[in-house]
Amino acid sequence: MPDSILHAVREHAVHSGATAIIDADGNCLTYRELHSATEAFADDLTKTGMTPGDRVIVVAGKGGSFVSRYLAIHQAGGIAVPLDPETPVRRMRMVADICRPRLIVSDEGIREGAEDTGTGDTKEDRNGGFVSDRPADLLFTSGTTGDPKGVLLTHGNLVASARNINAFIGTTTDDVEIIALPLSHSFGLGRLRCLLWLGACAVLVDGFSRPKQLFRAMSDHSATGMGMVPAAWALLYKLSGRHIGGYADRLRYVEIGSAPMPLEDKEQLAALLPRTRICMHYGLTEASRAIFQEFHEDAGKLDALGRPAPLADVCVKDQRGVDISTGEVGEICVRGPMVMRRYWAQPQRTAESFWGEWFRTGDLGRFDEDGLIYLHGRMSEIINVGGRKVSPEEVERSLRDMPGIVDAACVAVPDVISGEAVKLFVVPETGSSPELGEIRQFLKEHLEPYKLPTVLEPVASIPRTTSGKIQRQHLLRKVESETE
Amino acid sequence: MTDNGTERRVRALIAENLNIPVSEVSDDLGAGRVAEWDSMGHVRLIVALEAEFGRQLDESKLMELETVADMIRVFGSDESPGESHSDAG
Known part of the structure; x- marks a missing residue:
């Protein structure tokens, strides 16, 4: 062989x-x-x-x-x-x-x-x-x-x-x-x-x-x-x-x-x-x-x-x-x-x-008892866009230098075509209202197209732990409640 | 036949979806020619065009949509009901 x-x-x-x-x-x-x-x-x-x-x-x-x-x-x-x-x-x-x-x-x-x-x-x-x-x-x-x-x-x-x-x-x-x-x-x-x-x-x-x-x-x-x-x-x-x-x-x-x-x-x-x-x-x-x-x-x-x-x-x-x-x-x-x-x-x-x-x-x-294996979710926060993996942290990091945004966080959102897509929550600077198109345009320089957010939601704050870590589960629950 | 209004609307929507200037939306632009127009971008674009023109295309017309020129032609033409897709082969 x-x-x-x-x-x-x-x-x-x-x-x-x-x-x-x-x-x-x-x-x-x-x-x-x-x-x-x-x-x-x-x-x-x-x-x-x-x-x-x-x-x-x-x-x-x-x-x-x-x-x-x-x-x-x-x-x-x-x-x-x-x-x-x-x-x-x-x-x-x-x-x-x-x-x-x-x-x-x-x-x-x-x-x-x-x-x-x-x-x-x-x-x-x-x-x-x-x-x-x-x-x-x-x-x-x-x-x-x-x-x-x-x-x-x-x-x-x-x-x-x-x-x-x-x-x-x-x-x-x-x-x-x-x-x-x-x-x-x-x-x-x-x-x-x-x-x-x-x-x-x-x-x-x-x-x-x-x-x-x-x-x-x-x-x-x-x-x-x-x-x-x-x-x-x-x-x-x-x-x-x-x-x-x-x-x-x-x-x-x-x-x-x-x-x-x-x-x-x-x-x-x-x-x-x-x-x-x-x-x-x-x-x-x-x-x-x-x-x-x-x-x-x-x-x-x-x-x-x-x-x-x-x-x-x-x-x-x-x-x-x-x-x-x-x-x-x-x-x-x-x-x-x-x-x-x-x-x-x-x-x-x-x-x-x-x-x-x-x-x-x-x-x-x-x-199960017949030897079949069932999936019960994933331990990591990776978003799977049509079979390609997207790290929310990478998207968030790439946005750090974008003017008009104070804070940002990403989670997976259900998508009829790609299974999951990237949803972006942003905290805009006072007086600023960045649009999805502008954000995608900015991120295009840093990320592959499939990593770009397709849904945007401005929020007053991003939920974080006392050590500053994003509480993604809170955002995911928000997404789930909105899609139910 | 397409009118200029339809052509402008199609080009503007494609430009907006792909984050490129309208001047770059040439007739022969199609999937795979710009990074954002990948397979999934293609469907998103078609869904956006269907919403913009309030039309749901049937399969035979959807399969025609490969370039900007195709999109202008198809969305500029009158809807013709009862179309069916050809058999494989």
């Missing part, structure tokens, strides 16, 4: 002439061509003096060239740090300060990264023995305070993750899958890896906002699979209604995840695609997909998260890290070969995130 996604691609290149990637412009890349492009780009990388263990930021543009660049970083022994092209400069600098990249790769070419690239890695990162133990990807996600945290995944983690997901969904070498999810995000990148592992075909489509293009790609390439976040389904339904039902006989599977999905949306999609395996995961960048449910097999129990994924162990622990009984609510913890080893250069955070080998998800849940 190959010990990395890269080696799997190499094997497919030798044994198969199949198409690996079809990009949004219809350009095809076979596995042989993908392998050649990977080798050529890996040569370019090593010519710069890059050495194993170096981090390389790879800006995940919309073309298929991202795939060969990403694999080439692995080929050169580097650690790939995929970033969205829309990442604001300030956040990109924060990521670079943490991971000290040797190189930054984008459509513009290869450029030098940090001068000092020695921070945060360990000897094993540079000299590790088995390929499966060597770091492959460093994925940045938002911590509770908004600071980027780097999730370090080994080649072994990536292989285990692909095998785990493919085993549940039943994806095969013959599948052709539409990927409209961003490849910089762990869900989209994970879908790509699943297909590359098998030698299947990925059709890259530019998001979900052009359903005509999406359905055309599905027809033109006889797609048999697709992945989407719940917000994408809400969007697709709003823009195209029951149109997806016309593909019911062709679509073998759909993977959904990254955010909770309303029960009625699950039932609606299941009705439109009665013969498709619709697999919803619960997971985190740190632990890949840990829990799965299938909408038809689990009909009647779709309010649960599902059962542990094929390669995952899941348990529920109390505040001391002790397993608790069936039916009791505690923290959902995950163990398995796809779980990350550590956060980059944050030993304290890593230590606090594990009970032994069990990764602490920060989500509350319980098992």
Whole structure:
């Protein structure tokens, strides 16, 4: 068995002439061509003096060239740090300060990264023995305070993750899958890896906002699979209604995840695609997909998260890290070969995130007597906007320099499209009345678009503890009472 | 046919939603061309346009809406009831 996604691609290149990637412009890349492009780009990388263990930021543009660049970083022994092209400069600098990249790769070419690239890695990162133990990807996600945290995944983690997901969904070498999810995000990148592992075909489509293009790609390439976040389904339904039902006989599977999905949306999609395996995961960048449910097999129990994924162990622990009984609510913890080893250069955070080998998800849940796992809220204050995490503290911090605002606080508010959205409470300066548009305009310089507030409420004061901490629960209760 | 009033209203609403000057709302502007016009921004924009014009578009028309020019054309045209979406394929 190959010990990395890269080696799997190499094997497919030798044994198969199949198409690996079809990009949004219809350009095809076979596995042989993908392998050649990977080798050529890996040569370019090593010519710069890059050495194993170096981090390389790879800006995940919309073309298929991202795939060969990403694999080439692995080929050169580097650690790939995929970033969205829309990442604001300030956040990109924060990521670079943490991971000290040797190189930054984008459509513009290869450029030098940090001068000092020695921070945060360990000897094993540079000299590790088995390929499966060597770091492959460093994925940045938002911590509770908004600071980027780097999730370090080994080649072994990536292989285990692909095998785990493919085993549940039943994806095969013959599948052709539409990927409209961003490849910089762990869900989209994970879908790509699943297909590359098998030698299947990925059709890259530019998001979900052009359903005509999406359905055309599905027809033109006889797609048999697709992945989407719940917000994408809400969007697709709003823009195209029951149109997806016309593909019911062709679509073998759909993977959904990254955010909770309303029960009625699950039932609606299941009705439109009665013969498709619709697999919803619960997971985190740190632990890949840990829990799965299938909408038809689990009909009647779709309010649960599902059962542990094929390669995952899941348990529920109390505040001391002790397993608790069936039916009791505690923290959902995950163990398995796809779980990350550590956060980059944050030993304290890593230590606090594990009970032994069990990764602490920060989500509350319980098992029922049939072995189904139910979610009971989250322990952190992170807002989940269509599958992407937003730290309220980061939004509040970014507003500090905005004139006319004395104080501010953010909470999650229900949203029909994105599941949750950011609601901002502001205390305006006397005589000032900042409007939502002005605030969004100001924040645009500092934050990605999905982090911008969509609801604004001026208030006389922000509830705070005596030590000055925002009492977010008070604000959440206010939101709940207004939406009831 | 669209009148100038409709065109102005559509452009102004798009500019307001995307936080960009009206002068930047070109005919070929569409989802993915500016950071705020992502998938979710697209739906918010359509919902705002439907509210502004007091119309609920059916699926076949919604699927036409990819660029500013499409929005001006669709919201500027008379509502035609009984439209249905085409089958997959």
